Amino acid sequence: MDAGDTETVSVLAPVGMALLGLKTGHSIERTSPQCRPLKIKVLDIPCQPEANLEYDL
Incomplete structure (x- = not known):
């Protein structure tokens, strides 16, 4: 999925x-601007070069 997708x-x-x-x-658990409770879970991190010690992109 790309930035701007619904998820x-x-x-x-x-x-x-x-x-x-x-x-x-x-x-994490937060409250939405509409005062609804939100629970957001990190499902995937598609690109994380620093985890592989790759600092030169």
């Missing part, structure tokens, strides 16, 4: 910032 979250959104640093399988 993606922008890292610029508050909930996206809360996901930074989590690993696949981890989850």
Whole structure:
């Protein structure tokens, strides 16, 4: 899936910032702007070069 798909979250959104640093399988609980409870789980991280010590892209 690509950015903008219905199941993606922008890292610029508050909930996206809360996901930074989590690993696949981890989850967070937040409240939506409409005051609904959300539980968001990291399903996949398609590109993570730093995990393989690849810092030169």
